[in-house]
Amino acid sequence: MKFLNDKGITQMTNIPDIEKLDRNKDLDYYKDIFYQCGKCGTCRNAFHENGWPRVCPSGEFGKFEAYYLGGKNLLTWAVSSDRLKWTKNLANIFYQCSVCLACAQQCQIPEIHYYAGEWLMAMREKAVQKGLGPMPEQKKYSEHVGLEYNPYMEKHENRANWVPSHIKQSQDAKLAYFVGCTTSYREQDIAINTAEILNSLQVDFKILKDEHCCGSPVYMTGQTEQAKMIAKTNLDIFKNEGIEKIITSCAGCYRMLKETYPKKFELEHGIEVLHLPEFILEKLNSSEVKFENNLNMKITYHDPCHIGRHMGIYEPPREVLKNIPGIELIEMPRNKQNAWCCGSGGGVRSAFKELSSFAANERIEEAKETTAEALVSCCPFCLNQFKTNIKDDSIKTYDLSELINKTIKR
């Protein structure tokens, strides 16, 4: 077995001497690990999968070694040991990456495999401390998050405009549907579908009166302190509204609320956080929901990085899909741990548009090759990325919430 059935990238199990370190630490903490890299290139291909497909959008686009994990490991060593100076260009290299962690997944040096994601983020933090990060576009949206609590240059007062009148909420509910910025402003159908699903299941829920950005676009671009402030504000909001459980339809929000708030920011909140497919799977397993309508569709599923490699959620969306009558799931060659990133995360879509489109188009072509009619994901950012980049009607794209809603809607 290559990987433990655990959350996100997991410790390897076949190695006797693995150094036990903590995650979420600063650069200095990992200073004796990253130079163990020999720049051997294992990080470029899906380890032991048929055809050894390439996995790193940043490297495949940038081509130079610096854009692969091996290069980044050794550049991290170089600046940490004064072999190289911090420059704008160095920061640029580290930001030209969606931190999808497909590279770390492949590396078989156990400590690099497990902790590389930490120093990829720590390098961004350091770039911010040095005044070399974030990238200008990321800085602009981050400032807007400070003003209007979303990175889309939208007004905060319009955040809940998507809520249709037929959605029933319970203001006493202890369960909140955390909608997120992309869903609230760009992919409102996901929000409507999710809310309708919750209504169909007769779940008592509410949408927060004053929902703010979860902080993911700020955190992922190295602005840890600002992101932590956002997290604190959100936790105050949750507390004031008496929230004990959160469902979210966004992969990025899920990762932030469930992992980053308590583990990185050390803000223990005790709130149960579920991604929509996890919640639906619970309901399926307890027979509280039945999928009835036949959707008669051949689909392929794209694993969003923030719930996949970052959080280890691969099976719940697939289980949900398998339960939908008429759905035939065809896997893409690169799936689950080895999924190719859609190219929108980590601030890439705002700052490195060419790389972002390259990654998206690669994934769309891979989806088409399966002969599926539709590319399904469960992240509004992935969906928006696919919608933007699918230029013809050769393949459709859906969020899983839409399919769930269709199959249960009477």
Place this chain on the structure above:
Amino acid sequence: MNNSSIVAELSNIVGDRYVSDEPEIQFLYHYDFITAEPEGKCDVVIMPGTAEEVQEIVKFANNHKIPVVPWVSGINFGSIATPRKGGIVVDLRRMNRVVEVNEDDMYAVVEGGITWADFVGYLNKHHPNFRTGVTFSPPGTGVVPSCLAYGMWDLGMIGGTGAEFTNGLEVVLGSGELVRVGSCSMSNKWYGRQPLPDLAGLFIGWEGTTGIVTKASIKIWPRLPYREDIVILAQTVDQGVLLLLKLAKAGLGIVDIIFVNMGWCQGMQGFNEKSVAINPVELGIPDFVGLVTTQAYTEGQNKAQCEAMEEICNEFNIKPQTAKSFLESFPSNMRGAFVDIFPGFGGYTPVQAWGCWNFSRGGGGEWIGSYCSTSDIARYYNIAREITLKYDKPPQFYSRIMFGGHYCVARANICFNKNDPEDIKKARKILKEIFDAVHELDGVIMYKPPLWVVEHHKNKTLPTTNELIKKVKKLLDPNNIMNPGQGIEGD
């Protein structure tokens, strides 16, 4: 010319995005990030996409007498792709396609920058009944440089080194001319080097100092339905080697024979050298782990091979076991990279066998790796072992019996902390001492030799041969721009 002018000129050949003189990009070409060899200097790096672009680059460099260093992954345990005189590094990674696979004559024509992962991946996907030999180097390293530098792989018993599996080459010479050698020089078939003058030798073993190989034809091999991986344990290397050599010469359809000592085995398992006994022999732990791989077309043939091997092992009072049962006898957290080597265990090569450069968890490893007579393997090992133990390091050793037992490879490895200058110094000292001692054995010739070994080779080589080498080099690379400072004619 300054770097910016060079970049401007080269951009005209390949476009802006594939040329760089930025320090952050250059840094990754200054070193072989595994060895203890000193850093070099890359001034400009360029990534061509075609042989024609390579020609243009070399012509430009030739006009301006700028050094050119062919490069694929830059790691080779000898630092032979580290630019010693500055200049332009020609990173061939964009030339990573399989151009043709000929199943009839069993060869694949590949571009010069293809990696093991890409090559193996392509064959597995599109020609599953065929395989290439695969080295134990990591997936991201280059196929063609490995063949050109006498790298060896897991079909070594059948056909020798990668060089011997090479049918023909397409090469850009130091002058910028494009030549082909082998049957491909006069036909579209790349089946071999016979019966023409064997000009492939002008580029094999020269460490990129005579030209840049843009295409190579590599022999592939049928993937037969039956395979057996047999592990043979012996108390000492002396005892085990005798057994392996007998097996090698028994005509049993063996495709690969290697052995490692316990130190190497522990590295492969993923141990930290600090947590294992430095001298396991003293504790009565077997020091010899042999691995023999056979292939067969029928079950009966496979059975007969195994029975014959068992019979020979019995003569040495050794009981062979399958790799699967060997591995299953280990706790699951001690199987390390072995699980990725044996198909019977769900793995296949190439693998990231990092235990040979990260046994000390310092990211550094270098070996004295040589071709030598099979009669000297055990002596080579014992010499290297004693020296290594003297410096309180666990000996790591690896050997492969080649081409039916005609010769062998012997490698003594030292791991070190590449972030610690003192440890690097110590590693260099040990390596030098091992080299000096094993080279007293007649016929020991180091491959992928770092600079300091090249000088030694020159001194040992017949003067008339040295002269011939000099003349050939001058003919192919008149301005000495190809990887200067490296290779047998390196200054």
